Amino acid sequence: MSGMTSGVCVDSDLSSMLQRSSAPSHHHPNHHGYGGQGQVSGLAPMLDYTTEMDRYRSSIASFYKTNVNMNMNVTNFPQSAKLAARLAAAAPIFPPTAARLGAMATTPWGCHDNMNMNMNHPAAMFWGRPKPVAATPTHHPHHHHHPSATPGHMTSSHPHSTSMHQSSSSGSGGGGGGGSSDGGGAEKHGHTASLPVSQGTAHHHAMASSNGNFLPGYSGGTDCGVMNKQGHTHADMIGLSEGGSCNGGGVMGGSFLGGLGLPPGVIVMAMGSAGGGISDASSAFQMTGGQRALTDCQQHANSSPCPSSSSPPSSGVTAAAVSLSSSSSSSSGTVAKRKRKRCGVCGPCRRLINCGVCSSCRNRKTGHQICKFRKCEELKKKPGGGGGVLERPPSVPASEAFRWFF
DNA sequence: TGATACGTGGAA
């Protein structure tokens, strides 16, 4: 991982590209406004936006085409291939994006840890989340998640708005196959989200999109549909909400902020990788078949970083909690014995692909252990050590602990 | 029922 400077950095490229092309219209927080400040005030703006998006898409398409073919050795990442296939299958959600998503699944994003260079190395990992870097605002602005979903953003012009709603509504269904959120969900969101391009809704974010798959840091605020500084939510959010696993998605984007009814210009800070974590969790799980998708956050309610715990309960959360309690209620007496689950927000949890080279991967059959690089930070700690205080996921930089909403 | 992964105890 250290030495990965030479890799192509999608984020950078995209971000720069976006900044150049779309900056005018949306990077400033004010542009996202709530009151429909203008974003969609006129038809012209929209047309302009569309144009920008087209450009953006073209660029990304080219990028993937080139990088995937050149640098990726899919054979080394069977799971990636699998993922790609799933993504393709999930295409219905974002038809235009499906293809790209598939590519993404196998794409080696540069810039992040192992991903950097060419993915040929067996140890290459696949991150589940967007880059944490501040520069990476989020990608997918899903309107409905927007705190004050303004008409402006919500314009029908966005092809995805519909699908987004559907997915969110699907709730526990977990986005079709994603039900468990892990498998389907993860792929779905994780990747989908990552490609803002396809969604077209991603305007504004310079990079956002590109990174969807990396988790470098979580800071991206991406998780769980939390919005980025610019007030946009990520596609991931959708996934989250779908799975219902993510508190962030549902809570924050939908009811939480919406309920608050914050006036335009008001800055709301969210702690930790809350939303992100959750959503991430789901995505992270996807790769493994996602058995435990959702509950991660809930389980950690006591000690975990799951940000959502601090947020007002959402229907999704509540449901999750309920299910959780129900499942564990019987074990109330044996609570201590219950297996802990992945937090879903830490770096390892966000990884979607097994390294294939660690002892755990090599001895999967006999070792029964998850890839060492995917081993949840929380689980590495002694049980009960945390305390119930909300704390940021270990891997999340303090500076990235907050997410801003406008 | 199979796959995945957490918990634990022993060995290095």
Next chain:
DNA sequence: TTCCACGTATCA
């Protein structure tokens, strides 16, 4: 302290 193997919980 880390690694490894096994038992077993959990989920599809």
